[in-house]
Amino acid sequence: MAITAAMVKELREMTGAGMMDCKKALNETAGDMDAAVEFLRKNGQAKAEKKAGRIAAEGLCAVVLKDDQTAAVVEVNSETDFVAKNATFQEFVDAVAKQAVESDAADMDAFMAEPWNEDTSKTVNDALVGKVAVIGENLKIRRFEKVVASNGCVVSYVHGGGRIGVIVEADTAVVNDAVKEALTNIAMQIAALNPKYVSREEIPAEHIAHEKEILLAQIMNDPKESQKPEKVIKGMIEGRVNKELKEVCLVDQVYVKAEDGKQTVAKYLEQVSKEVGTPVTVKKFVRFETGEGIEKKEEDFAAEVAAQLK
Structure with a gap:
């Protein structure tokens, strides 16, 4: 069967694969469109496996x-x-x-094994593998979290x-525009200042005890500070711990839009609560930052070019 440009175009639009790859797939399958799609999927999976070892940190x-x-x-x-x-990746x-947002999966393995919403004949992992073939880079669905409010929004x-x-x-x-606007301001605060906890009540006691041990060791290793009275040293430790907690606890942070530069997030929420006539409290937050915690490969392009020339 003669392979026409229209057939190649149709297959390319269906799969997003390259023109030459589509032409080859049609030739290999005697122009059978469904078989050609399957051929590209299988070929795409082979490509994905080769790319799987590359670091995906963007x-x-x-x-x-x-x-x-x-x-x-x-x-x-x-x-x-x-x-x-x-745009295809986005x-x-x-x-x-x-x-x-529709998933009931408890972990990544279960999520990746779910039927893909856009084509239930595939799993989420199948969809990922197909996208690797189209885009030509190693891609990874690293994590997800679903949040369902039980008493609010x-x-x-x-x-x-x-x-x-x-x-x-x-x-x-109360869930209205004023509450949503205030909480969006809080979300912006979280994006900018990256708190670790909502409040001090969430911090494990052993974490605080450990931080105090470190601070005490630092003081005792300082020739001047180590000579101060025990009561003074305890006060120094408490002060430094409190300073640290103000940085990592959302409600203790200075609100980024505070007009006086002093108002805390807790005080801002109190103000909002008075304005809307009901308590508004942050129960939980989730913050994802692209590539956080992934060790990125440092590229030495000069060395790479030299190696290729050899």
């Missing part, structure tokens, strides 16, 4: 709100920032986020074009 975070009570955030990684700006990340915020994704869950008897 990419995007995306957040989807299903309603006022349900949201999900995902991180999907690519090898390069160039691909992260690609559409895939959005589709993964939509998958996550959720809001979201995405910073830096997808570099950071935040969900805030709040307890409140």
Whole structure:
């Protein structure tokens, strides 16, 4: 059967694969379109396996709100920032986020094994493998988290074009524009200052005890500070611990939009609560930042070129 340009174009539009790859697939399958798609999928999987060892530390975070009570955030990684700006990759990340907000999966393994919402004949992992073949880089769905508010609402915020994704869950008897705006401000705070906890009550006692041990050791190793009275040393330790906690606890942080430069997030929430006539408290937050915790490969392009010349 003669392979026409129209057939190649149709297959390319169906799969997103390269023109020559589509032509080869049609030739190998005698022009059978379905068989050609399957051929490309199998070939794409082989390519994906070769790429799987490469470090994927770029990419995007995306957040989807299903309603006022349900949201999900995902991180999907690519090898390069160039691909992260690609429309095909961005559409895939959005589709993964939509998958996550509907998912009941408890972990990544279960999530990757789920039927893909856009084509239930595939799994999420199959969809990922197919996208690797189309884009030509190692891609990874690194993590997801779904948040369902039990007594209030959720809001979201995405910073830096997808570099950071935040969900805030709040307890409140009133869900209106004023509450959502205030919580979005809190989400922006979380994106900017990266707190680790909502409040001090969440911090394990052993963590605080450990920090005090470290501070005491630092003081005792200082010739001048170690000579101070025990009571003074204890006060120094408490002061330094409190300073650290103000940095890592959301409600203790100075609110980024505070007009006086002093108002804490806790005081801001008190103000909002008075204005809307009901308590508004942050119950939980999730913050994903693209590539955090991934060791990126340092490229030495001069050495790479030299190696290729040899």
